[in-house]
Amino acid sequence: MGRGPRSTALAVAASLMLGSAPIAGPPAALASPTAEPTPFAAPDATAEPTDPVPSGDAGLPETSEEEESPGPAPGRRDTKQCPYRTTPPPAIDSSEVPAPGMPSPDPLPVPETSAGGPRMSDCDVVAARGFDVPEEVAATSWIVFDSGTGDVIAAKDPHGRYRPASIAKVLLALVVIEELPLDRTVTARHEDAAIEGSRAGILEGVEYDVEKLLLGLLMSSGNDAASALSGALGGREETLRKVNRKARELGASDTRIADFTGLDGPGQVTSAFDMALFYRAAFNDPTYERLSATALTEMPGDEEAGIEGFTMSNDNQLIASGFEGAMGGKTGFTDDARHTFVGFAARDGRRLGTVVLDTTVEEGHRAWQQSAALLDAGFATKRGSAIGDLDVPADGGGADGLGPEDMEDEVLGAPYDDVEGGPSTGDVAVVAGVAGLLLIGIGTWAVRTRRR
Known part of the structure; x- marks a missing residue:
């Protein structure tokens, strides 16, 4: 497929302003015309932590969300006294510092009655009779639920507020599936x-x-795919409005999205319970379910630039491992969120889901392995056993008390130029596009290691 003349013109103009060679194409590693597609390789389900299944961006600087080096804040956190009921654990970097002149968002109010029923207000482990909590689960917060009935089988700090990392991409996917034709280019x-x-x-x-683009978003957690989709939805601001509105529609009481890619930002929080709501809706959508379970897809190259296409593999190791009944899910990682994971599986007519938040790999069990253990424990529990219900809404306070406009003010602050909307509209001056490229370039050069 050919390159757009507008993007080439913008790149040339930017190079003239910078006094450097034109910006053309993707990072150098991708530009190699001799790069071979990376084959799919499923890891052993019981193996020790290994590198993630390679995807099509092999050769780029390491950006995988499933890095297995020790995390920045090892150890299990004690939640018995509900320390994270209003705000997440302290950040270890500057990712949540507001832009100059912007205030820090206030914490979301806590509902008077927790969604899911009274036991969902507990901050330690709560479990139905017969559910054995796996020893390998080190996550600060988690939930196991029946996607069909809405039963919550077991949970730990289900309404504690934590950072989602890339599992937040589910909201963007739901909005895109609802609003954009799949064959739109x-x-x-x-x-x-x-x-x-x-x-x-x-x-x-x-x-x-x-x-x-949805496959790139879900299979490889592509922030680049998320950015392209946001342009089709109307740009960054409009996309943030839509994903926060979608969260409210699905009954969220603990979620505020500041970055639809899942990268940390001022005021961004979620809970295991809210994520259960989002992913239950997602896996009830046939399109989402099909895309999430895709193992391999062919990504196009750029013949004009001499860049070959490649095979992209699904980085969800619950699928790659051959876990019984695996349907899909989502990986996530930032330095502040630590590892997060969502896993779904179906057995004997039951569809169970898990959400794992704020965990590390120091104890030898990766987030997807903790999810797998929770799923096994859930399937081993008698049908109908429950300590909560996803269909019971919160009462009073919480994010449920904020309308979409309030959420926009909380997340976005004062309006600003929507850089992402520029080139896609076709009616913005080239100089505006160049300014956007310069700003993005500066941000790209200043990449922080927390963002993966």
């Missing part, structure tokens, strides 16, 4: 291809259909 922009964090290997100037 989107031309990737420079700011999409050069975005910070994990990438699916999107190439500037190449056309992708919405379905392919």
Whole structure:
């Protein structure tokens, strides 16, 4: 597929302003015309932590969300006194510092009655009779639920507030599936291809259909795919409005999204219970379920630039491991969120889901392995056993008391120029696009190691 003339013009103009060579194409590692597609390789389900299944952006600086080096804040956190009921654990970097002149968002109010029923207000482990909590589960917060009935089988600090990392991408996916035709084409922009964090290997100037971008979003946790999709939805601000509105529609009381890619930002929080609501809705959508379970897909290259296409594999190791009944899920990691994971599986007519928040790999069990253990424990528990119900809403306070407009003010603050909307509209002056490229370039050069 050819490169768009507008992106080329913007790149040339930017190079003239910077006094450097034109910006053209993706990072150098992707530009190699001789790179071979990376084959799919499933890890052993019981293996010790290993490198993640490679994806199409092999050769790029390491951005995987499943890095297995020791995390920045090892150890299990004690939740018995509900220390994270209003705000998450302290950040270890500057990711949540507001932009100059912007106030820090106030914590979301806590509902008078917790969604899910009275036992969902507990902050330690609560479990139905017969559920044995696996020893390997080190996550600060988690939940096991029946997607069909809404029964909560077991949980730990289900309404504690934590950072989601990339499992937040489910909200963007739900909005896209609802609003955009899967066969609509989107031309990737420079700011999409050069975005910070994990990438699916999107190439500037190449056309992708919405379905392919969704696969990049869900299979490889591509922030580049998220950025391209946000452009099709109307830009950053509009996308944030839509994902926060979707969270409210699904009954969230603990969630505020400041970055739809899942990267940490001022005031961004969620809970295991809220994520259960989101993923229950997602796996009840046939399109989402199909895309999430995709093992391999072919990503296009750029013939004009001499870049070959490649095979992208699903980085959800619950699927790659051959876990019985695996349906899919989502990985996540930032330095502040630590490891997060969502896993779904179906057995004997039951569809169970798990959400794991704020965990590490120091004890030898990765987030997906903890999820697998929780799923096994859930399936071993008698049908109908429950200590909560996803269909019971919160009462009073919480994010449920904030309308979409309130959420926009909390998250976005004062309006600002929507850089992402520029080139996609076709009616913005080239100089504005160049300014956007310069700002994005500066942000890209200053990549912080926390963002993966």
